[in-house]
Amino acid sequence: MTPPQRKLRSTEWFGNADKNGFMHRSWMKNQGIPDHAFDGRPIIGICNTWSELTPCNAHLRKLAEHVKRGIYEAGGFPVEFPVFSNGESNLRPTAMLTRNLASMDVEEAIRGNPIDAVVLLAGCDKTTPALLMGAASCDIPAIVVTGGPMLNGKLENKDIGSGTAVWQLHESLKAGAIDLHQFLAAEGGMSRSAGSCNTMGTASTMACMAEALGTSLPHNAAIPAVDARRYVLAHMSGQRIVGMAHEQLTLSKILTRAAFENAIRTNAAIGGSTNAVIHLKAIAGRIGVPLDLEDWTRIGRGTPTLVDLQPSGRFLMEAFYYAGGLPAVLRRLGENHLLPHPEALTVNGKTLWDNVRQAPQYDDEVIRPLSQPLVADGGICILRGNLAPRGAVLKPSAASPELLRHRGRAVVFENLEHYKERIVDDSLDIDASCVMVMKNCGPKGYPGMAEVGNMGLPPKLLRQGVKDMVRISDARMSGTAYGTVVLHVAPEAAAGGPLAAVRDGDFIELDCARGRLHLDISAAELAARLAAPNASDRGGHGGYQRLYVDHVLQADEGCDFDFLVGCRGAAVPRHSH
Incomplete structure (x- = not known):
């Protein structure tokens, strides 16, 4: 059966017996394309x-x-x-x-x-x-x-997951549970196809x-x-x-x-x-x-x-x-x-x-019935409060249930470099009840909002057997990562968001059931801190990075450029050579 004929976009280039049609077809023919390719069939x-x-x-x-x-x-x-x-x-x-x-x-x-x-x-x-x-x-x-x-990754005759295995094995290395040889042994088998x-x-x-x-x-x-x-x-x-x-x-x-x-x-x-x-x-x-x-x-x-x-x-x-x-x-x-x-x-x-409607279902362990879910209340938890007035996200299925409602003392990292310096210091004043906070890793701050929100835990706590802590940032994290991690805090610190005001020792409350993320300081104190200059330096960017920082929207808006939002359609002015 011949499909119904509709005018195709490509006929504007190839469908005319004029100078432009000649040139469009002729130049394409240098690839060995025959005449019948331009007979009105879809390109x-x-x-x-x-x-x-x-x-x-x-x-x-x-x-x-x-x-x-x-x-x-x-x-x-x-x-x-x-x-x-x-x-x-x-x-x-x-x-x-x-x-x-x-x-x-x-x-x-x-x-x-x-x-x-x-x-x-x-x-x-x-x-x-x-x-x-x-x-x-x-x-x-x-x-x-x-x-x-x-294909499934393999290590010591067991399946390992790409990405996820890296985070797990690296934490084990820092905790002293495995040595460097054991860590690197996984490298060849993790990504094998x-x-x-x-x-x-x-x-x-x-x-x-x-x-x-x-x-x-x-x-x-x-x-x-x-x-x-x-x-x-x-x-x-x-x-x-x-x-x-x-x-x-x-x-x-x-x-x-x-x-x-x-x-x-x-x-x-x-x-x-x-x-x-x-x-x-x-x-x-x-x-x-x-x-x-x-x-x-x-x-x-x-x-x-x-x-x-x-x-x-x-x-x-x-x-x-x-x-x-x-x-x-x-x-x-x-x-x-x-x-x-x-x-x-x-x-x-x-x-x-x-x-x-008739899709086969072969394994109730992998794709569970509703009566036996992996997590009864899944989805993405959207959090709001004075720390994230335009929202933040958390993935409950990858978090520790006991930490989904938590109040703890903030340990603050001003940026990724500051985190890397402080986290390995065994004298850092931090315990398992603390809330790790990282700033200036959002769309404008990094720039690009890197996947660094799943901050690795302090080695001294890993050696004590600590597996998870509440972590908060304006960054993203890899979809392969896990933990009780609050991400995409908006507005970000580099855009003057409240995250910029958090200091060591502040108390932060997380309550996923209520969708609440709260910094325990007064509104007046928060305003005073935000009125002070942000230490983040976003200068020095040129080229595409300059365009990005100047025009990127916040995480709650999808991080698109402000001038790209909307459908512009496929129409294009016809050029005459």
Whole structure:
């Protein structure tokens, strides 16, 4: 059956028998492209974050070939193009600094080129939200294909999780429980295949968010990177994007308010990363959907965490896929009337519920029934108070239950360097009841809001057997990390937020049940301290960092640039040579 014919964007470049049409077609033909490629078939962009400097995405060139097969098979013509690839493991000072840069690259590449729809090839933490942000700003048909998680890590014949194992083993090293040889022995076995982190870190979380939002085909989130079924999914995604181009199934028809509410509930059920709060807010801002921190409380809190994966639980992404993957989780939520909007549209043209209503569920240990959740009340805890008037976040499923209500004496670190200096000092006045506070690591302060919020505990306390303490900062933490960690305090210290006023010896109250984060000083004292100059020096930045510091929004607003919020569409003035 011939698909209905609609005017395609690419015809503005290739569809005219004039000078411009001649030049556009002729120059493309230097790649050996035949005439019939320009006969009105959809031109499909493959937006690729492949890079050997982004280990999680280093296999995406191979994945792109399978996408191309699907596009050709469905009667489209694929054109692959690179965009900035910001890998979490190598890029300094933090990949979050360049998420917005990557999104700008994506947006301008899509808008300025003759493509009718786009396949977004992503994987590592920031690449998935960056590509969705950029594509949302153009609002053309788009489908997400992520690279998939690594195989299980192995150490001494046991499974270890990428990222999570590093934090665990490093704490054991500092506590004297293992030696340097034992620590380094894990290095070769932790990351033993292509793919992103095999824990429910930010990469896996955002792959799950893409699927829950309806922007990828079912099972995209969890198929291991080296499993042949990952290539089949890439092929089928290539096929499907051609149909989406004909149907003009644009992102604004999928990224609705209902889709974001489904994603928030899903994040709670999987024990997803706190970084999802910032990324979903930024994506929503690009497509014009209102999303607030209160939505995470209203929709996410009270949802049981069903997925027993590290860092919250025991298993890894391989087991998650074999247990049924995200469709099994969504089915379990839907059958228990916990899927807010089962009728939400997805990229295959079906509703979310149509896609998962018969999803197989193979393992009740990995994907638990509602009667036996990993955490009865999961989701992201949103905290407010005089220390975080615009909000802060905490992940209960990765925290110590006994610390979710706590009052303790503050031990303050003015920045990351100050923390590194003080934390190893055995004379530091700190005990297990204290609250560790780190300032000036937020969007403007770092800059880029690095994943340093899960501050390692003082070695002297680790040697005493202390496993967790309350930690507070305006930074982020890796989705692979764990602990009772308050993050994303807004406004940040470098922007004049109350966090800047905290001093050693102040008492801080954390009460997750009440959503409260309170600094025990008077309003007058707080105002007086904030009136004093902030010791943070944000000077010296030039180039992109200057642009970032001048225009980045706070964490509660998604850390996008103020001038990037909103959908600008795909229209571009026609240039005459």
